[in-house]
Amino acid sequence: MSKRIVITGAGAGLGRALARGFAADGHDVVLLGRTLSKVEAVAAEIGDRALALGCDVASPDSIRAAFAKIAARHQAIDVLINNAAIYAPFTIASATDEQIFGGITTNLIGPMLCSRSAIPMMTNGGQIINVSSESVALPFPHLSVYRAGKAGLEMFSDALQLEVEGAGISVTCVRAGSMHEEGKQWDIDRDAAMAFHSASVEAGLDLRNRPMSHTQSPVDIFRAIIGLPADLRIGTIALHARKQV
Structure with missing residues (x-):
């Protein structure tokens, strides 16, 4: 059965891979992204099953406006995937206000606000999927x-x-776990990248030798989650990249 799936951060990376995969499966996808042109490009590639909306998950007003537009298109939402995130290394001592507030607002408060808007549009069987990171552990x-x-x-x-x-x-x-995508550039200055790499090595994490998966690789896991029988649910699962031999 076709589902209506809302994906934040759908303009690139895992969000884009999920949008492509779910649309190919016959689901209707709503692509939310801070940069409208990026999600519009993905929607144009997918076709009629995709709706692209500009949405900054750090802004309550932006989220309200986006979900009002979703409600005008779809009577209900079956799945919300909170995927949008800001990933940038810096030390607290050197951090700007924007880095601290932006990181927490986008990565934590954003999923809260999106969930608040999505829940009233969900019925029995609805699902919320939050994308965390192996860096927690x-x-x-x-x-x-x-x-x-x-x-x-x-x-x-x-x-x-x-x-x-x-x-x-x-x-x-x-x-x-760590993922890569062809052509995707890490938007970080060289000094911050070098400091992050050096500190990671000192902590026992050699970034150059750590395995990375492709953004397409976890899509089947998300397919399995939204396809679970009604009498099952998954709490937290951990995905890890592994070295290819």
Whole structure:
């Protein structure tokens, strides 16, 4: 049965791969992204099953406006995937206000606000999937704000399940590993990148030798989650890249 799936951060990376995969399966996808041109390009590629909307998940007003437009197109939402995130290494001592507030707002408060708007549009069988990070469990340096936001997202997922279970809505948290995508550039200055790499090596994490998966690789996992029988749900699962031999 076709589902109506809302994906934040759908203009690139995992969000784009999920949008392509779900649309190919016959689902209707709503692509939310801070840069409208990016999600519009993905929607144009997908065709009529896709709706692209500009949405900054750090802005309550932007989220309200986006979900009002979703409601004008779809009577209900079956799945919300909170995928949008800011990933940038920096130390707290050197951090700007924007880096701290932007990281926590996008990575933690954004999923809260999107969930708040989506829940009233969901019925029995609805699903919320929050995308976390393996960095929650690993000693990555210079990622204190990112790790705190993702750890909070996992706690939020557990607590939200208690709130929505009576309405037949399930909440899943996917702790994702490192992923790459052809042509995607990391928007970070050279000094910050070098400092992050050096500090990671000192912490025992050699980034150059750590395995990475492709953004397309987890799509089947998300397919499995939204295709679960009605009497099953998944709480938190962890995905890890592995070295190819």
